Amino acid sequence: MRHWWLLVLVGAPWAGGALVALLAGGRRRLAGGAALVTALASLVALLALCLDPGSRVDPVLRVPWIPAMGVQFALRLDALALPFLVNVLGVSLVAILYGWGYLLGHERTHLCYALILAFMGSMLGTLLADDALLFFVFWESMLVASSLLLAGWGEGERVGAVTLKYFIYTQAGSLLVLISIAWLVATTGSSDLGTIAARLSGIPRSQRTWVAALMMVGFCVKLAVFPLHTWLPDAHSIAPMPVTVMLAAAMLSMGAYGILRFPMMILGSAGLAALQLPVMLLALASEVYGALMCLACRDIKRIVAYSSVSQMGYVLFALASMTPRGIAGGIFHIINHGILKALLFMGVGLIMRATGRRRIDQLGGLSRSMPGIAAGISIGAIAITGVPPFCAFHSEWMIFAGGLSSSYPTLGYLELLAPLFTAAYAIWFATRLVLGPEPPGLQVRQNHPAMRWSFYLLVALAFAVFLLPGPIYGWANRATSLLGLGR
Amino acid sequence: MGNPSVLAPLLALGLGAFLVYLVGRIVSRRNETLAALTAAVYAVSLALAIQLGSEVTATRQPAWPVSAQAPVLRAEPGGMLVTFVGLGLGLLVALYSGRYLALDHRYEHYYPLLLLLSGGLTGMVMAVDLFTLYLFTVLTSAAAYVLVAFRRRTETAIEAGFKYAIMGATAGILLLAGVGHYYRETGTLSLPLSGRGTAPWGALGMAFVLSGYAIKGALVPAHTWLPDAHGRAPSSISAMLSGIVIEVNLYVLVKAGLGMGWPARRLGWLLVGLSLANMTVGNALALMQVYGKRLLGYSSIAQVGYIMMALGLGLAYNRPEAVSAGFFLLVAHAAMKGLAFLCKGICHFYCDATLIEELDGIVGRVPVTAACFVVGLAGLAGVPLLAGFVGKWQLVVSALDIAGPWVSLAIAVFVVNSLVSLGYYLPLVGRILKRPDNDGERIRVSAWMLVPTVVLALVVVGLGVFPQPVLALTREAARFLLTWGQQA
Numbered sequence: 011m012r013h014w015w016l017l018v019l020v021g022a023p024w025a026g027g028a029l030v031a032l033l034a035g036g037r038r039r040l041a042g043g044a045a046l047v048t049a050l051a052s053l054v055a056l057l058a059l060c061l062d063p064g065s066r067v068d069p070v071l072r073v074p075w076i077p078a079m080g081v082q083f084a085l086r087l088d089a090l091a092l093p094f095l096v097n098v099l100g101v102s103l104v105a106i107l108y109g110w111g112y113l114l115g116h117e118r119t120h121l122c123y124a125l126i127l128a129f130m131g132s133m134l135g136t137l138l139a140d141d142a143l144l145f146f147v148f149w150e151s152m153l154v155a156s157s158l159l160l161a162g163w164g165e166g167e168r169v170g171a172v173t174l175k176y177f178i179y180t181q182a183g184s185l186l187v188l189i190s191i192a193w194l195v196a197t198t199g200s201s202d203l204g205t206i207a208a209r210l211s212g213i214p215r216s217q218r219t220w221v222a223a224l225m226m227v228g229f230c231v232k233l234a235v236f237p238l239h240t241w242l243p244d245a246h247s248i249a250p251m252p253v254t255v256m257l258a259a260a261m262l263s264m265g266a267y268g269i270l271r272f273p274m275m276i277l278g279s280a281g282l283a284a285l286q287l288p289v290m291l292l293a294l295a296s297e298v299y300g301a302l303m304c305l306a307c308r309d310i311k312r313i314v315a316y317s318s319v320s321q322m323g324y325v326l327f328a329l330a331s332m333t334p335r336g337i338a339g340g341i342f343h344i345i346n347h348g349i350l351k352a353l354l355f356m357g358v359g360l361i362m363r364a365t366g367r368r369r370i371d372q373l374g375g376l377s378r379s380m381p382g383i384a385a386g387i388s389i390g391a392i393a394i395t396g397v398p399p400f401c402a403f404h405s406e407w408m409i410f411a412g413g414l415s416s417s418y419p420t421l422g423y424l425e426l427l428a429p430l431f432t433a434a435y436a437i438w439f440a441t442r443l444v445l446g447p448e449p450p451g452l453q454v455r456q457n458h459p460a461m462r463w464s465f466y467l468l469v470a471l472a473f474a475v476f477l478l479p480g481p482i483y484g485w486a487n488r489a490t491s492l493l494g495l496g497r
Numbered sequence: 498m499g500n501p502s503v504l505a506p507l508l509a510l511g512l513g514a515f516l517v518y519l520v521g522r523i524v525s526r527r528n529e530t531l532a533a534l535t536a537a538v539y540a541v542s543l544a545l546a547i548q549l550g551s552e553v554t555a556t557r558q559p560a561w562p563v564s565a566q567a568p569v570l571r572a573e574p575g576g577m578l579v580t581f582v583g584l585g586l587g588l589l590v591a592l593y594s595g596r597y598l599a600l601d602h603r604y605e606h607y608y609p610l611l612l613l614l615s616g617g618l619t620g621m622v623m624a625v626d627l628f629t630l631y632l633f634t635v636l637t638s639a640a641a642y643v644l645v646a647f648r649r650r651t652e653t654a655i656e657a658g659f660k661y662a663i664m665g666a667t668a669g670i671l672l673l674a675g676v677g678h679y680y681r682e683t684g685t686l687s688l689p690l691s692g693r694g695t696a697p698w699g700a701l702g703m704a705f706v707l708s709g710y711a712i713k714g715a716l717v718p719a720h721t722w723l724p725d726a727h728g729r730a731p732s733s734i735s736a737m738l739s740g741i742v743i744e745v746n747l748y749v750l751v752k753a754g755l756g757m758g759w760p761a762r763r764l765g766w767l768l769v770g771l772s773l774a775n776m777t778v779g780n781a782l783a784l785m786q787v788y789g790k791r792l793l794g795y796s797s798i799a800q801v802g803y804i805m806m807a808l809g810l811g812l813a814y815n816r817p818e819a820v821s822a823g824f825f826l827l828v829a830h831a832a833m834k835g836l837a838f839l840c841k842g843i844c845h846f847y848c849d850a851t852l853i854e855e856l857d858g859i860v861g862r863v864p865v866t867a868a869c870f871v872v873g874l875a876g877l878a879g880v881p882l883l884a885g886f887v888g889k890w891q892l893v894v895s896a897l898d899i900a901g902p903w904v905s906l907a908i909a910v911f912v913v914n915s916l917v918s919l920g921y922y923l924p925l926v927g928r929i930l931k932r933p934d935n936d937g938e939r940i941r942v943s944a945w946m947l948v949p950t951v952v953l954a955l956v957v958v959g960l961g962v963f964p965q966p967v968l969a970l971t972r973e974a975a976r977f978l979l980t981w982g983q984q985a
Contacts, residue, residue, distance in 0.1 A: 076887075076963075076964055076965050076968065077965060078964075078965055078968035078969060078972060079890075079891065079964075079968065117932075143890065146881065146890075147881040147882060147886075150880060150881045150886075151881065151882070154875075154880055158930075161927055161930060162930065162932075170924070170927050170931075173923075173927065174923055174924060174927065177919065177923055178916065178919050178920065178923070181916060181919060182916055185912050185915065185916060188890075188893065188912075189893065189897070189908070189912060192890065192893040192894045192897050193897045195894050196894045196895070196897040196898035197897075197898075
């Protein structure tokens with residue numbers, strides 16, 4: 011009985027999305043509410059799965075799908091997927107809530123909510139898929155749904171070009187993923203992830219390294235690691251804010267999940283040894299480059315977008331440290347980044363909506379005109395630098411510890427300097443917006459309550475996770491233990 | 498005496514063509530009447546073909562007639578699969594024409610020609626005698642030339658039809674010469690006949706036959722007629738030409754090549770080599786098109802390249818999975834490209850959209866058609882859960898299973914090509930879905946055109962979500978093709 015909750019968890023957004031798409035005409039106002047209810051149904055399913063007393067064994071759902079190709083519709087909830095699931099669900103919920111206010115007055119909102127749900131459903135499916143083909147199907151539907159959202163509801167004049175760039179760029183990464191997954195299937199003769207892992211033991215190390223390298227490049231496109239990041243600032247700055255939140259706070263982490271699931275868990279760490287040094291260097295470059303680009307940008311949405319490049323550098327560095335503590339820190343950081351990036355983007359959205367401006371040199375002194383939002387933005391900016399008493403503190407020190415105990419402690423020391431760059435742009439960003447003189451002609455309108463309250467909810471969460479990090483530590487550690495790293 | 502049920506689908510088409518012509522001349526020239534009648538003929542023929550197909554396996558192939566010499570026609574799994582596809586597509590195209598041709602005349606010519614086209618195709622895939630094969634090829638081509646130039650008042654259609662006819666006739670001469678040379682060497686025309694074809698005259702004959710079908714199948718560099726013909730023909734005919742005609746010619750090329758005794762390995766590598774040229778040239782030129790139908794035509798050249806690569810690798814390395822992937826890609830392409838052309842036809846018929854840029858925001862005027870169009874294009878681009886992806890996935894998995902530097906190179910070219918193809922599919926999708934302009938009043942599309950289009954869109958989705966039934970057929974077809982050359 012229990013495994014059917016898996017189908018609810020993944021299926022609810024898809025089914026709900028299909029229903030929401032039908033809410034045309036006057037019933038369109040119900041779309042936001044219906045979308046939230048649907049997302050909550052997924053949350054209920056996840057809670058039912060986690061709170062079940064028999065949860066010692068992973069819940070698995072298997073239905074034959076294409077017997078001629080040995081493909082099953084197989085879903086499995088294991089410890090590795092859990093923290094990512096929590097992140098995707100949480101981010102989607104607040105994004106939909108925020109959309110109640112942000113999407114008000116947009117055209118065809120019912121279709122927008124339907125696609126947001128499909129986007130969410132495909133991320134959940136990606137995380138739960140226990141079959142290589144199914145994984146790729148969900149992985150691609152993630153791209154299709156998000157591209158349609160960009161194309162249909164993007165803001166600005168270059169929507170078509172940016173969507174095209176986004177699609178082709180990430181599709182290039184996806185094709186590398188496709189090739190390497192197809193290689194796994196061809197080599198092992200099975201598309202079941204467990205069977206693939208079991209049958210790979212006889213494969214020589216050099217071959218594993220090649221495939222792992224292909225996969226790393228493919229997943230790093232999704233993770234937007236320098237120099238494969240160029241789709242990110244464009245796509246994130248044209249998307250409507252709820253979609254931006256989902257892209258930045260949830261979808262980027264899919265790249266990290268892919269790295270953990272395929273090269274690290276299925277191929278095993280042996281094939282990765284040769285890649286460790288270049289990946290760590292790229293991660294460092296990403297951290298620094300993203301931070302510097304933040305300082306170079308003037309568009310506040312673009313600044314926050316570039317901050318993701320830097321933050322995903324932290325995550326990649328953590329994974330590449332190949333130490334249990336570092337990887338657990340990376341997984342923890344995914345959740346913290348989810349909270350903080352959603353918080354910052356929502357804050358930026360509130361400012362853009364309230365003032366009608368998005369250039370940082372035309373903004374300032376918001377502490378007087380919109381004190382609550384200004385305080386929240388400041389908290390978000392301070393938190394992302396990794397100082398207590400906010401959530402990212404926990405994950406960042408784990409990442410540093412992981413870096414120092416890795417095979418390349420020198421890089422671990424260099425990593426300690428990264429927060430300086432983060433602090434540079436974060437503090438600059440917050441002070442420019444919040445303090446200083448108010449620019450001439452700045453008029454501030456009141457924002458929709460749904461937008462404000464979802465923002466404040468995240469501010470509270472950033473603090474709450476600092477106070478009560480226990481459960482997330484537990485999830486991250488259990489996820490890491492699946493990787494079989496010893497130590 | 499042989500099995501007369503082999504003849505049944507062919508007879509139905511041939512007699513049906515005659516019947517439709519008579520009805521058109523004597524009873525009624527109404528387009529709808531003739532379209533419905535033609536669709537009924539297709540349905541009967543399809544039913545007979547399915548009946549026949551249920552008796553066919555890779556080891557059991559009913560033939561007609563079983564005389565002292567050899568059969569002329571033989572129903573085999575690969576041919577039956579292609580026949581199902583062709584007749585199904587023909588049925589939908591006939592219904593679609595019930596409205597699409599409303600502004601034309603001479604319906605009593607159009608529908609019989611359509612039926613003869615399908616009859617020729619069915620005969621081609623069943624023929625196991627080189628001269629019979631040649632006759633059916635000529636029948637198909639003759640019908641196709643006239644149908645391409647059907648709108649004879651437009652200069653471009655005449656020009657395209659003429660070009661097609663010249664190149665097709667060249668191919669026909671090559672075929673006839675090939676058959677002659679082959680007969681001179683071997684003293685027989687029946688297929689399969691392995692071993693004896695390698696002597697000089699036989700080899701020359703084989704080369705002629707293969708080049709003939711290469712022209713008719715639009716293999717690069719003999720592809721130049723295709724964009725004109727597919728771009729200028731009525732969309733319903735383009736759907737047939739792109740969806741089934743070039744595929745049948747490709748299938749016959751493989752079948753005749755193997756049957757005449759070419760080693761599967763060499764033929765396979767020839768196909769792989771040509772396939773790389775096809776996909777690269779097709780995709781590169783599609784990027785530059787400004788006319789919607791020409792773009793779809795070039796995309797067909799590329800897609801046929803994918804089919805050839807799968808068939809070629811399968812033949813070269815004796816891999817049933819790869820050949821099966823090729824057949825699946827063939828079925829998928831028929832559905833997807835047929836769908837795309839039918840949608841394009843609706844856009845042309847109601848909104849007068851010929852250029853790609855005239856498709857801007859078409860979603861506001863014909864929303865259902867636009868949705869179907871997007872499904873077709875996304876399928877061609879290889880988006881999961883649509884028909885194209887299943888075929889491509891099988892192709893990649895079976896190719897990676899073979900391994901080796903040349904195969905890796907082929908896979909790399911294939912992957913780069915499928916990325917390049919996004920460069921024209923996506924902007925087209927973007928234009929179709931563009932936010933509608935002010936003058937976007939809804940248009941009610943006639944059910945004659947809408948129903949076949951929606952049915953094809955559902956087929957494209959169905960093939961992507963539940964490919965299992967078709968995979969069973971493609972497996973059988975692959976098993977047949979890999980043993981065909983050795984049957985003599």
